[in-house]
Amino acid sequence: MTDTSDSTVVEMIAELAPIWLPGCVVDVAQRTVEVGWGRGALQMSAVVGVGEIVDRCLQLPTARWAEQIEAWLHAVVAEGELATEEHRFGDVAERQRAVLVQxxxxARTAGPVADALIPFGDHFEVVVFVGxxxxxxxxxxxxxxxxxxxxxxxxxxxxxxxxxISDLRPEQQNGxxxxxxxxxxxxxMAVVDRDNLLPEASLGAGVLIGVPRLSEVLYCAAxxxxxxxxxxxxxxxxxxxSATDQCSPDLYWLQGDQMVQVPVTLGTPPTALVPAALKPQPRRTWLRHLFSRQSGDLGG
Known part of the structure; x- marks a missing residue:
């Protein structure tokens, strides 16, 4: 990514945005666009940075920049209308919620405007919602x-x-x-709060865990x-x-802050390919080895 490429995208936004959204103002130096929305006498506006759409365009052929910019601009206006509506339901800050998803x-389901995300390891991500x-x-x-x-x-x-979810308590089903x-x-999100809701994850070998639904977490001793x-x-x-709120079909080995995917066969029923480190190992001490040798000598 070069400064020249960045500038080229910003200049295209400045040229095309007023055509698609009459009245919007692009500040090339500050890399922002001011968009407005409203009905009748109630008019509102917001100044939004263009960094997101610039980065997206630079990952695509130049021929696709215009359509991406147009879709993003209209999405920004729609976001402003949503923000106005959300204020009608009370304090938006207190209604924020975070959900752990695969x-x-x-990336698979988002629209032209990127979701607010919180990174969470190699296998999951946390997406922020507003109730x-x-x-x-x-x-x-x-x-x-x-x-x-x-x-x-x-x-x-x-x-x-x-x-x-602090009041959740595990139930036992088939062990x-x-x-x-x-x-x-x-x-x-119980996976995020494992110290309180999954304390077994920090004991011994930890737990094997599955999150098949957003509304369900299953686990057993690893x-x-x-x-x-x-x-x-x-x-x-x-x-x-059978879930309408699918999360992940996989199993994971969770031990403290470490999470490793555990392969599962596609048979009927499926079988977990438990890591070798979790399988019982024969304990052969030097003393046992010595006694076995002595018994052999006496038998001879």
Missing amino acids: RGWS TGDQFRRLTVVRRSMLGLGDPDVPSPVQLSLAA ISVLRRDGDPLVS DAGQEPPDTLAGMVAESYR
Whole structure:
């Protein structure tokens, strides 16, 4: 990425934006665009940085820049209208929520404006939402800025979500521990709050874990042998297939802050390919070896 390429995209935005959105103002030096929205006498506006759309354009052929810029500009206006509506439901900052989803979910399903994301390892990501009425709406980077939710004194969406699921307690099902609350997408965040909701993850070999639904987390002791992991794999596969709030069909070995994917066969029933480090190992001490040699000598 070069400064010249950046400038070329910004100049195209400055040239085309007033055509698609009459009245908008592009500041080339500050790399911002001011857009407006509203109805009748109620008119509002916001100044938004163009860094996101510049980066997106630079990953595409030049011939596609114009369509990307147009889609982004219209999406920014739509975000402003959403932000205005969200204020009608009370304090937006307190209604933030964070949901743990499979990594790549946002990239696969997002629109022209990027979601507000919090990194979480190699296998999952945390997407921020706003509760509006009975809906959870994805919070985008643009709307977060419009709503002032990036300020230091704003409540953390992660902490708000963890507080909402702090009362979860595991149930036992077929020897597997289950954290579940039907219809609650915040349950998957138990993986983030593992110190409180999954304390077993920090003991001994940790746990094998599955998050087939946003509303369900299943786990068993990582060193429990082969049968519990196979049971866990079957329960995760069945739950994932029937879920309307699918998260991940895979198993993971969670030990402290380390998470490793555990392969699962596609058989019926599925089988967990437990890492060798978790399988019982024969304990052959030097003393046992010495005694076995002595017994051999006496027998001779």
